[in-house]
Amino acid sequence: MTDINFRDDGLVPLWNKVQGGERLTLQDGLTLFGTNDIISLGKMAATVQQRMSGDAVYFALNQKIEPSNICVLSCRFCNFAMKADQPAAYDMSLDEILGLIKPEIREVHITGSLNPQRPWNYYLEMIRQIKEHYPQTDVKAFTAVELDFFRKKFKLPLQEILAQLKAAGLDTLPGGGAEVFSERIRQELYPRKIGAKTWLDIHKAAHRFGIRSNATLLYGHIETYEERLEHLIQLRAAQDETGGFLAFIPLAFQPGTTGIKAPHEFTSAIDDLKTIAISRLMLDNFPHIKAYWVMLTEDVAAAALNFGADDLEGTVGGEKIAHDAGATSPMSLAKERLINIIRDAGKIAVERDGLYRPLEVHGEGIVGKIPYLNSVPFYNYFEKGRFKLLPAAPRYLGMLSARGRIIAAPFSLMDYLAQEDKLELMDYCIASYEQVRSIMFFSRFPWSELQGKNIGIIDDTATSVHLLRVLLEKKYGVQANLTRMAGGNQDYRNFDAVLLIGDEALRANKTGLPGFTAVFDLAVEWFDWQKMPFVFAVWAVQKSLPLGMKKELSTALRKALAREEKEHPSLLSTLHGRRIGLTQAETAAYLGGITFRLGEAEKAAIKVFRKLALPVPDKRDNSLKSKGKK
Amino acid sequence: MISPAIQAKVKNGERISRSEGIRLLRDAELLDLAEMANLVRFRHNPCPRVTFVVDTNPNYTNICENDCTFCAFYRRRGDKDAYSATVSEMIINFQAAAAKGVTTILLQGGVNAELPFDYFLEMVKKTIAEVPAVHPHFYSAPEIMGMSRLSGLSIHEVLQQLWDAGLRTLPGGGAEVLSDRVKKKISPRKGSTADWLAVMREAHRIGFKSTATMMYGHLEREQDILAHLESIRNLQDEYGGFTAFVPWSFKPDNSPLGKIIPQRATPTRYLRIIALARIFLDNFPHIQSSWFSEGKKIGQLALYFGADDFGGTLLEENVHAAANYLNQTNVNECITMIHAAGFDAAERNTCYEIRKVFLKTNPYRQS
Numbered sequence: 001m002t003d004i005n006f007r008d009d010g011l012v013p014l015w016n017k018v019q020g021g022e023r024l025t026l027q028d029g030l031t032l033f034g035t036n037d038i039i040s041l042g043k044m045a046a047t048v049q050q051r052m053s054g055d056a057v058y059f060a061l062n063q064k065i066e067p068s069n070i071c072v073l074s075c076r077f078c079n080f081a082m083k084a085d086q087p088a089a090y091d092m093s094l095d096e097i098l099g100l101i102k103p104e105i106r107e108v109h110i111t112g113s114l115n116p117q118r119p120w121n122y123y124l125e126m127i128r129q130i131k132e133h134y135p136q137t138d139v140k141a142f143t144a145v146e147l148d149f150f151r152k153k154f155k156l157p158l159q160e161i162l163a164q165l166k167a168a169g170l171d172t173l174p175g176g177g178a179e180v181f182s183e184r185i186r187q188e189l190y191p192r193k194i195g196a197k198t199w200l201d202i203h204k205a206a207h208r209f210g211i212r213s214n215a216t217l218l219y220g221h222i223e224t225y226e227e228r229l230e231h232l233i234q235l236r237a238a239q240d241e242t243g244g245f246l247a248f249i250p251l252a253f254q255p256g257t258t259g260i261k262a263p264h265e266f267t268s269a270i271d272d273l274k275t276i277a278i279s280r281l282m283l284d285n286f287p288h289i290k291a292y293w294v295m296l297t298e299d300v301a302a303a304a305l306n307f308g309a310d311d312l313e314g315t316v317g318g319e320k321i322a323h324d325a326g327a328t329s330p331m332s333l334a335k336e337r338l339i340n341i342i343r344d345a346g347k348i349a350v351e352r353d354g355l356y357r358p359l360e361v362h363g364e365g366i367v368g369k370i371p372y373l374n375s376v377p378f379y380n381y382f383e384k385g386r387f388k389l390l391p392a393a394p395r396y397l398g399m400l401s402a403r404g405r406i407i408a409a410p411f412s413l414m415d416y417l418a419q420e421d422k423l424e425l426m427d428y429c430i431a432s433y434e435q436v437r438s439i440m441f442f443s444r445f446p447w448s449e450l451q452g453k454n455i456g457i458i459d460d461t462a463t464s465v466h467l468l469r470v471l472l473e474k475k476y477g478v479q480a481n482l483t484r485m486a487g488g489n490q491d492y493r494n495f496d497a498v499l500l501i502g503d504e505a506l507r508a509n510k511t512g513l514p515g516f517t518a519v520f521d522l523a524v525e526w527f528d529w530q531k532m533p534f535v536f537a538v539w540a541v542q543k544s545l546p547l548g549m550k551k552e553l554s555t556a557l558r559k560a561l562a563r564e565e566k567e568h569p570s571l572l573s574t575l576h577g578r579r580i581g582l583t584q585a586e587t588a589a590y591l592g593g594i595t596f597r598l599g600e601a602e603k604a605a606i607k608v609f610r611k612l613a614l615p616v617p618d619k620r621d622n623s624l625k626s627k628g629k630k
Numbered sequence: 631m632i633s634p635a636i637q638a639k640v641k642n643g644e645r646i647s648r649s650e651g652i653r654l655l656r657d658a659e660l661l662d663l664a665e666m667a668n669l670v671r672f673r674h675n676p677c678p679r680v681t682f683v684v685d686t687n688p689n690y691t692n693i694c695e696n697d698c699t700f701c702a703f704y705r706r707r708g709d710k711d712a713y714s715a716t717v718s719e720m721i722i723n724f725q726a727a728a729a730k731g732v733t734t735i736l737l738q739g740g741v742n743a744e745l746p747f748d749y750f751l752e753m754v755k756k757t758i759a760e761v762p763a764v765h766p767h768f769y770s771a772p773e774i775m776g777m778s779r780l781s782g783l784s785i786h787e788v789l790q791q792l793w794d795a796g797l798r799t800l801p802g803g804g805a806e807v808l809s810d811r812v813k814k815k816i817s818p819r820k821g822s823t824a825d826w827l828a829v830m831r832e833a834h835r836i837g838f839k840s841t842a843t844m845m846y847g848h849l850e851r852e853q854d855i856l857a858h859l860e861s862i863r864n865l866q867d868e869y870g871g872f873t874a875f876v877p878w879s880f881k882p883d884n885s886p887l888g889k890i891i892p893q894r895a896t897p898t899r900y901l902r903i904i905a906l907a908r909i910f911l912d913n914f915p916h917i918q919s920s921w922f923s924e925g926k927k928i929g930q931l932a933l934y935f936g937a938d939d940f941g942g943t944l945l946e947e948n949v950h951a952a953a954n955y956l957n958q959t960n961v962n963e964c965i966t967m968i969h970a971a972g973f974d975a976a977e978r979n980t981c982y983e984i985r986k987v988f989l990k991t992n993p994y995r996q997s
Contacts, residue, residue: 002632002662005669036678036972038934039664046661264963268970269927270934299897299928306660306898337893344896346659385631 001043001050008037014281015044021575023236024282029229032278038270045277045308051572052287053310054369054389057347058356059338060314062107065100067092067126071113072149075190077179077221079256079324081113091117094129100317101134107314107354108134110141111176120154124168131169138171138354140214144202145177148194158202162209171354173206175214175249181234182227189222189260200238207244210491212355214290215245219275220253220267221260228275232282239285246356247288247311250275252295256324272300273307280308285579288356293333298341305345312338348388358392361405366390367553368397368409370537372502373576373587374430374438374594375410377564378539380572383556386549393460393502394537401542408541408553414462416538417610424550426539428557429598431605433533436523437590439464440505442516443497447476456495459484463536464501466613467522474612475529492516503580506590510581532605538598561596568592632658632666640666640909643673651856651910655902667905667936674915675938679987680968681916681978684961685734685767685942686727690715690753694740696772698817700806700848702884704740714742717752721760728763731961734980735761736801736942737768741776747788750777754795765980766796770803771829772820789833799980800833802841802876808861809854816848816887827865834871839981841918842872846903847879847895848887855903859910866913873982874916874939877903878923897928901935908936916982921967930971939982940968940975 006012014028024032035041068091071081082089101108108130127139142150142165151158179185181196194202203213215235219228232248239245252272255261280289291309293301294316301312315333339362342349348363369379369391379389390397390406398415400406401423410430416423445453450472457465465482472478485498492498492513499522500508509519526534539557541550564570569577569588577587595602636650646654654663691714694704705712715723724735735757750769757766769777769792778788806813808823833840842862846855866872879895882888908917919937921929929940943960961977968975969990977985 001659002637002665005665007668038972039661039668043661043665266927268967269930270971272927273931297925297927299925299931302897303660303901303928303931340893341896341898344898346898 001046004040004043006037006040008035008040011035011037011040011044015040018044018048018281020571021284021578023284026226026229026233029232029278029282030225032281033225033229033274038273041274041277042307045280046306048280048284049289049308049310050389054391055346055348055363055384056310056350056358056361056390057305057342057345058288058311058350058352059342060107060352060354061104061335062109062314063101063105063317065092065097065108065110065112067097067110067112068115068118069113070115070117072116073114073190073192075193077189077218077253077258077260079254079258084117091115094122094126097126098129098133101130101137103134105134105137106351106359107138107140109174109316110139111143111174112146114146114149116153120150120156123150124164127165127168127170139169140172140174140354141165141170143174143177144199145194147173147202148198158205159209162206162211166209166211170211172246173203173211173213175216175245175247178216178231179218180223180227181231182223185221185223185227196234200234203244204238204242207242212244212246214247214249215286216249216251217275217279218251218253220271229278229282232279236283236285239283243285245286247290248279248283248286249290249292250279251292254295269300269303272296273304276304276309277307298333298337302341302345305342305347312342314338348390350390358390358396358400361390361400363388365549366400366406368392368400368406368411370394370397370410370430370502372438373506373573373580373582373590374436374502374536376573376576377561377570377591377596378410378428378557379560380570381560381563383559385552385556387553387556395460395462398462404542407545407549408539410537410539412461412463412537413535413606413609414466414613416540417606417614419540422543423540424543425598426541426554426557427598428539428561428596429535429602430537431533431535431595431598431602432523432527432593433595434524434527435521435593436534436536437509437521437593438503438505439467439499439501439522439536440509441468441497441499441520441522441525442492442508442513443518443520444516445496446518447472447520448478450476450480450497451478453480453496454494455480455482456485456492456498457482458499458501458504461501461536464499464522467526467534467609468499470609470612471522471525471529475525506582507580510586530605530608532608533595533602535598535602535606535609538606632662637666640670643912645912646910648853648856648860651859651906652852654909655852655855655906660898660902663902663905663909664935667908668934670908670912671917671936671938678973679976680933680938680940680971680973681976681982681984682940682964682968683734683942683978683980684732685736685980686732687736687738687942688720688723688727690720690737690739691742691745692740693742693744695743695776696741696817696819698806698820699887700816700845700880700885702881702888707742707744714744717749717756720753721756724757724761724764728761732764733977733985734765734767734942737766738770738773738801738803741772743776743780747777747781747783747791751791751795754792754797758796765799767799767801767980768792768797770801771826772804774800774829774833775821775825785829785832786836789829789836789838793836793838798838799873800830800838800840802830802843802872805843805858805862806845807848807850807854808844808858809850812848812850812854823861827861830871831865831868834865834869839871839873841874841876842914844875844877844903845880846877847899848891855906856910859907863911863913866911870913872914873980874918875907875911875914876918876920876941877907878920881923897925897931900924900928901931904932904937905935921964926967930967933968933971933973939978940964 069082070084070089252267288311289309290311291301291304339349350358351360365387367387369389371391394412397409523534574584692705693712778785916939917937918939918941919929919932965975965988975988
C-alpha cells in the first residue's frame, strides 16, 4: 500500500500513535468515528491488519446450529425467541442436530435460547455425539449467557460446567451475548440478560481453562459511540489479562420488527466499515477481526477485508437469529463464492479450523510467514510485490508446501529435509550459535532422570521436537514419551517436562513455569555438545518457480534484512517483543543472537543434524501419542 | 502497488494510458485506488455533495429481436407475457409518475419491428405536451439503430427528427462492453462497438446529452474494460456530450449467459471499476453509483471510490408496477442513505442541474 494521503489532518496524530505502537484512547476512538476520511481510516486499519495477519483472510466450512428458540428471556432487540406455547417454537432432538451437519463441515457453531426444557446431559451429549460422528469438526458452542444459565439451572459451579463441556469435546466459545457492555442499554433492552461483568468473568475463566473464545459487539441501535468504545476498551483490558480471545466480531443490528428502529433502517455501510476499522485499531491485542457477512451483507463484508477484517466467518448454513430480525443476506454462502470474494479483495483465502490453523489455502504467489519474533526481521520491511504473505506456524507451512500451496517460506529444518526433492535452499535461515531462548525445555528433572517420563511438546514445529529427541537419546541416552499438547493450552500440570517454542517459549522464559525448575535452552545444549550452530529454519523456494520470481523474492528478503539490521532492533521488532513481554534491550539481544544468513558453518551443521535425526526413518510417529487435538 | 509514475500523473491531473489503466485495475490495492479516485472526484466535484434524480424507468415493450444472451427481460412476439404499450398507455403511466414527483422518465424498450418510427416521435411530442413536469430521457443507442433500420432513415435523420420533436437527452444503455470480441458473444445482433459509438457521436454532434454505461462481469477481460473506457473518453473529447458514466454488473439469473457465468461479479470488483473509471475518465463530469442495481450498501461505499451521483430513486423494469412503487419513502430513504454516508444530498434533473439541496443535519446519527 502507498503512504496515506490524509484528507482529514485530524487523523495524523492518531496514525503516528498507531505506527509507534501507542494505544488509542476513548477520545482517539471518537475522533476516528467523527471523520469523513473513510479511506484513510481504512488504510490505517489495513496496515495494522497486514502486520497482524499478512494477506490471509480466514473462513470456515461451518454450520450454524440453533438447537431451540424457546427462551426464558425477552430481549427487546430479538425477533428469534419464543415461548414454548407459541406455534413457531421449536426444540431440536440430538438426531435433528446431527442431521444438520454435512461431512465437509469443519466447525459447528452452536448458540441458542435459554431453553428451560432440557437437562444438562442434553448439552453434553450434543457435543459428545457431534465429536463422535464428525471427529474432524471443531465445536464452538454456548455463549456466556447460556453458560451462566446452565450454572444456575443445573446448580453447578462454572469451573465444573467448563470442565464437563471440555471433556465432552468443546473446543471454543462463541462471542455472542456481549451486546453492549453498558448498563444503561442493558436496563433498556435486555434487563434480564447477564451484564458486562458476568460476561467477561465467564470468558476469562474459560481462557484460564485453556478454552479460547470470541467477543462481539451489537451496534447500530440505541448505543452511543462512547458506549461502543468503552466496550472495546473493556475487551482490550480482558485480553491483556488472559490472551484468550481469538476474534472480535462487530454485529450490525438488524431492526426487524423489534420496534427499536424502523424495519428498513439498517446501519449504513460507512458506519459498518468504520466500526470494523476502529475495532482493528483499538483492539491491538486481538489476533482477528471478523466481518460477519450475515449481518453486514456480502457487499460490506467484502469491502471490510480491506478495512481491517481478516475473517469472513464461513459458509454458515441455516442462520436464523439474524434472519428472523430481517437480515437480507442469503442463509449460506457457497465456498466458491467466499473464495472469489476473498481473492478479488486481493487476499489469500484460508480455510481454517476452530483455532485459525490453515487447512487449505487458495491464492497465487503465497509466501509463508512464521509469526514469531525470530522471523520479524525478514518481514518488517518486506516489499511484497507480486507475493502474498501467509502467517502460520512452521508445521502448517511445511504441510502446505508439501501440497504445493505455497511457493516459499522459512521452513522448519525437518520440513525442508523432508521436501528436499522439490525445495531449493535460499541464502537465509534462522540459526543460533548459542542461546536462542525460543526453543526452551522446562523440566521437573535433570536430563539423566527423564527416562520413561512424560514430556509435553508444542506441535508447531518438527525440528525442535527432533532436536529434543536427539539430545535425549544421543546426548543423554534416555528415552521419554513425547506427547503433543494442543496449541494455546497452558495447563502443563500433567507433564514431567514441556518443550515450548517461539513466542510462547520467550514468554515462559521470562516468567518461568512454576514447578519446572530445570530450564534448558536447546540451542545451548546443542552448541555445548557439537560446537556448531543450530539451524532451526531455512528459507527455501519451490524449485519449479520461475527464475524471475526466485530473484524477486531473494532481493526482497535481502533488502528487508539489511534495513532491519541497520535499525536493529527496528520499531516493529521492538513492538513485537513488547507484546510478549520483552524490553527493547531484550529484543535487541535476542535478535542479535540469531544468524539470519545461511553460511558454510550453518550448512555443515545441517548435515550433522540430519545424520543424527534421520538415521531411522520416521520413528517419531510410533512414539508420538496425540492428545486431545488432532 | 501503484507505480509512483502513475501516482504522479493522477496527482498532476495528467491523462493515464490504457495500459496504465489495466495495471491499476489489476494490481493496485483497493484503498490506494480509492484514495486516487477520491482525489479526482473532489477535483471534478468539490462539494461534499451527492446528487440523485427522482426518476422512473418504464419499458414500452418487452418484445425484442436482438436475442442478447445476458437478458432476462425480453420476450419474442407471441410469447404469453409479451407486451407492447400504446403511446396513450405510456402517457397515463408518465402522468401517474409525475403526480408522485418524478422529474425524469428513463424510457427504453425492446427492438420491436411492429413499432413504426412515428410511434417514437409521438411518444416524445405527447410527453412534452401532456406531461410537462417530466423530462423525457428516451431511447438507448440500440433502439435508435432499430428505428433507423426499420424506417430506412439514417441514424442522423432519426436523431434529428427526435431532436426536432423535443428530445434532448438519451440514456447510455446498450453499450455492454465496447469490445467486438465480447459483443459478438453476448449481443451479436445489437450492433458493433463502432455502431454504438456512431449513434452517440451523431447524437452529441446534434446537441444531445447522454450517459455512458458499461455492463461487466461476464466474458470481458481487463483489456476489454479499458478499451471501453478509452472509446468513450475519446468520444467525449470530441463533443463533451456525456454527463456521467454508469457501470453495473451482469446479473446472471434467468439468462442464457448466466448458465456459463453463474456468479455475479464480487462487490470489490464494482468498487475497483468505479474508482478506475473516475481516474481514467478525466473528461467525464460525473460517475454514478447504482444503488438500485448493485445494492444499497455498496452504493453508499461507491461514494468513497469516486462516485458523486446516486442515480435514480427508482429503476423499475416493469411498466405496470412502476407507478405503484414510487412514493416519497424512496426519496427520503435515498436522502437518508446519502446523509448516512457523510454527504449532503441534492436532487438534480437529467442534465445534472441541482433542483434542491438537502443538507445533512448530523452526518453520523448518534443517539
